Structures are given as C-alpha cells and as structure tokens.
Amino acid sequence: MKTLLSSSDPIEKKIQALTDDDLKKILNVFRQKLRFNDAAYLNSCVHCGLCADSCHFYLASGDPQAMPAAKLDLVNRIFKRYFSFSGKYFPKLTGSLSLSRELVREWVDSLFGRCTLCGRCSLSCTMGINIFALIRAARSALAAAGLVPPGLQQTVDTALQTGNNMGISKENWLETVEWLEEELQKEVGDSRARLPIDRKGARFLYTINPREAMYFPLSISAAAKIFYAAEEDWTFSSTNFDVTNYGLYSGDDEGAGIMSGRLIQAMEELGCSVLVLAECGHGFNSNRWEAPEWLRRKYDFKVRSIIQVVADYIREGRIRLNAGLNPKLHTLHDPCNLVRLGGIIEEQRYILKQSVQRFVEMQPNREKNYCCGGGGGQLAMTNFAKRRIEAGRIKADQIRATGAEVVATPCHNCIDQIMELNKHYKLSIEIRTICEIVAGALVIERRQSGQSTPGGAGIK
C-alpha cells in the first residue's frame, strides 16, 4: 500500500500505539454510526468499478487505491467481517478483514487522504450507494480514537475552544466590523450605513467564514454592501458568527453539533427569523442539512444561503446591477457541498448572468461538476497536500478549457484551493466570491438624509 504517512508522522505514532481496546472502540463507534440505509448500501456494492472516473483523485493519479470502490471496500471489508454471516464465516471468499493497525492505517490514508466527501461518485454508482456517507461514518470511528489528521483536528479544536475556527477574539471581531463599517460608509457615501451587531429582532442573522475576517474582509464588505443596497434588516452576532463546521469533515458529530448549536443559540437570543449562511459550501451543508440531524431537532426558523437571498433581491428588484462593470469573462465553480449535496444549483447562475457581461460554464457543471480538491478537510490536512494539488489538476484543466479570466465560486475552501491551483498550474485567473462580483456591479443611488427604508435595512 502506498501511503503518505511517514514513520515520524504523529498520526502514524498513534496508529502504532493502538491497543486491542482501541481497535474495539473504533469498531463500536463504527457500528453505532451505521443505520439501516448504510447497511443497505454496504450490502450493495458489486465492484463494477464504474465509479472510478467520477473521482478526481483517481483521474489525476490513475492509482487504483483512489477508486471510490476501493475506498468503500476498505469500509465494507470490516462491515462484512463483523456484521454479515458470509463475511464472518467465509472471509477469503468475500474479502472481509479483521480490524488491524494496518487496516486503520489504510483507513486514515485513504478515507481522509484520498477523499473530499464530495459525493460525485454516488451519482455515478450503478447501485446509487452514498459512498461519501459511509466514508464519513468510518471517519467518525477514527475520530473517536483520536485518529483525525492533526491539521484537521486542530481546526475543530480551535472552533470548539474559541467559538470560531480561526480563534478570532470577540474584541478583534468587533474591531474588524467597526473598521469595515467605516469603509462601507465611505464607499456608499452614507454615514448611516451600518454593519449591525447583536441587533435584536433583525430579520436576518448573517454568518461568515472566519477566514473572511482574517484574510478576505472584502467578502464581508461585499455582503454588507448588498444588504445596504437591498435595505435589508440584518445583524451579525458578536460571538457566534462562524458558518464553518469542520466536524462535518472530521466525523465528530458531537463537536459538529456544538458548533452548529451556537448559531441556533444566536438565532434564539437575537430573535431573528432567517439564518443566512455566508458563501461556504460545507457551512451550508452542515447548517442547512446536517445540523438538525446532529442536534436531533427541527428548526423553527429558515436557513438560507446568501446566494438564495441575493438571487431573490435581483428577482424582486431590491438591488440594481450594471453587468458592464464586470466586463471580464467569468466562469463558475460549483462547490460540492452547496450544489451536489446542498441543492443550490441555479441561483448562482442567475446572479452571475445578471452581474457579469460574459459568462461561460465549465464542463461538466452543476451537480456533475468536479470537486476542486479542497473539500473534505483536505486544506487543513498538510499530510496529504501533495495529493490535493495533484487531484486539483482536473479542476485546473476544467478552468483552463473555459478560457475564463475570472472564476466565481461561493465557497472559501474552494477559493483557497483554486488560488493554489492558480499558482501551481499557472492559470492566470482571478478568483472571487459571488457577493464580491455582485457588489462590483451594484448601482446604488445616494440616499437623502431622513429617507427611510422598510425594516431598518442596515440604516440606524
């Protein structure tokens, strides 16, 4: 087996030190994570191999270990051995295996290091197996034994300990908002323009990816400018503002529930009616679809992506755009968690067609788009960085084929990965969020003093 885990790697040391009790724990947690649908899927794989070409890791490397069927088989061998009659009594015939340190090493190397949980293989699967969900169940078992690659685990730990994945303090967050508010006021020429904090009863609670506050403040400004133009009634939370949830990737359901639970707490404390999620693919999937399952509760408020909100503003005429202000040729990268796993498919296209002069689709696109390689926690797992860049070649080729000068993508993980691909594969492109592009095309009329707007709309 080819592995990127070296003997000096901390996780390799943990694998070496695994006791029989640890292996039992991994097995128990794996069993606890399985439900009837998982058991059905695990009984279904026929090893047809047709999923292979759907995976960017396999396409880029040609390595059979990267085939989704091979990754699923690592999980299935254990399922068969412990939870099926034939696997238990005819292991050689069925290929079932006992859980061992060697197999745990393969799990870590392949299930964390060769998969972005993008779900593309499921669409190609003859049987319709949700391979990514089973790989995540195995990741959960590894997480319970402390076998999450260090970078990813650190991101989860930081979020759990500090309230956001970058460890931004409340003071720094408030200072950033204050500074951005001043910038917005200058830009729109209106001293009443606000980036509201903890505004009780606001219609929207808007969340951000903490990377925006640290490295991409223009993304926050762009969203604020759009809210201003739409005269929206919105607010940030001073404490619970992080849309990301790396528990989705590490497999730590409990931690993931705590992280998403904070946004629910902010919604309830502030009495907002819609939780609006920033441009973050996995943040959307986590908070829209998975968090209610982690927390085992139904929400009594709506959860929407900023993409849906902006599309509504355009349709309703609440913002006006001049596409001529964005004359370059744009293409769109569909984040897997927002599109294939999230169901937000047409809104971003509608927005771009209204806000840029020239737009070209990647091929394939929408739910069939290739993962950029940055999902699944890959950006945080430095152990597997080499594979991540190699797997990203498929996306780089897709981008190059469009001839686009600008790649729009509503996800900061995707942006980070595509920025690296831009450098590595010399693509010479700009990478921007949808809100940044919309903000660049906004037509805002100067508001007269005393002019009121429905709902307060970011003006105090």
Added chain:
Amino acid sequence: MLLLKFGVFVSFGFSLFLLTYLVLHTFSFGKRQLHSKAEATRWKGVAYAFSLGMMPWEKESAAKHLPTYVAGIFYHIGIFAAIFYVLFTAASLSLSEAILSPFRVLLAVGFICGTGLLLKRAIKRQMRYISCPDDFVANILVDLFILSGFLFSLLSAVIPVFYILAILIFLYMPLGKIRHCFFFFYSRILFGSYFGRRRVLPHSQTSKS
C-alpha cells in the same frame, strides 16, 4: 429428475426467504429520523433514480463506459431469462418454439456479455484491485447457468446440469454479491430519496451551458 426439480424450487424459496431476511435485517441497525426540512418531495428523486437517472445521457459512468453498460444490461436480461426458463421448465411447463427462439438469443447474448465482463475483471489491473473471489465465483456461476440454459434449449440432455447450476446459484445468492438483485432496488430508493429531498435530483438544467 423429480428430485432436481424439487431442489430448484426449494433452493429458490430458500433464496427468496434469506434475501428478504437480509433486507429486513438492515433495520436492526436502526432508523434514521430526519429533522431537516425537505426542499422537495423525495419520491421525485426515487422516480428519477429508477428512470432517467440510469440513462447514459444522465449518468456519466454509463456514458463513459457504454460497452460495459450495455453488456451489463444484456447480461442481466440473460440472467432473468435463464431464471424464468429454469422455473418454467422445473414446473413441467414447456415453451413454444416461437417463445423459445428469442429466449435462445437472450441467453446467448447474456452469456457472451457475462463472459466479457468476467474477462474485463480478470484482465484490467484496476478491476482486479477491487475484486475479491466472490466477484469471480458469482460471475462464473452465473455465466455457466446461462450457458446451460442456452444449451438445454437446443439439447434436452443438458437439463440436469441446468437444474444443478440453478440450485447452486439460488443457494449462493444470499451469501455473495448476487444479493444485489434485491439490494439494487433498496439502494436506488435510498439514493433517490437522499438527493430528491435536497432538490438536487431530478434537475432539469443538468449540465447545460
């Protein structure tokens, strides 16, 4: 011969019983209560999973591997034809020549396709990598079963072999990968349900520029 005929029906019943048990046994893993609000009805997704979602113009893997996809379809038609043929014959019913002739074609094509898929598995490095003995055993058993059905349609002396292979297949079904004959439907329902309620599938704008 009577014993073999009896064996065919007993093994067939045993297979159906165990396959049903295996499907029901999955529920011992517990239900998954969903709390997130659906964006669309799951049944549209399920309908898609069993119709358009299996077509080459919708399913990338089918389009990229058209010969394998087509071979797979004819292989399975051949299998079902052989099962129907053996049950019909064991019930002492006979097929008229008008029905038997197209059956022969289905069996012959099914056997050729099955053998082709077996060779693909044996020859291609990637296929060998993901294969276990069960993959080969199942494929060989089924190929021989279809072949024996084809030969029996021409030569009645082959009937004991046809029955014995049928019994072996029926007994093997719940143990190995052939169980997918039941789980295929189960998995496709789950697949359609998952993507249907998230409003991902069906999707009318698929891959259009």
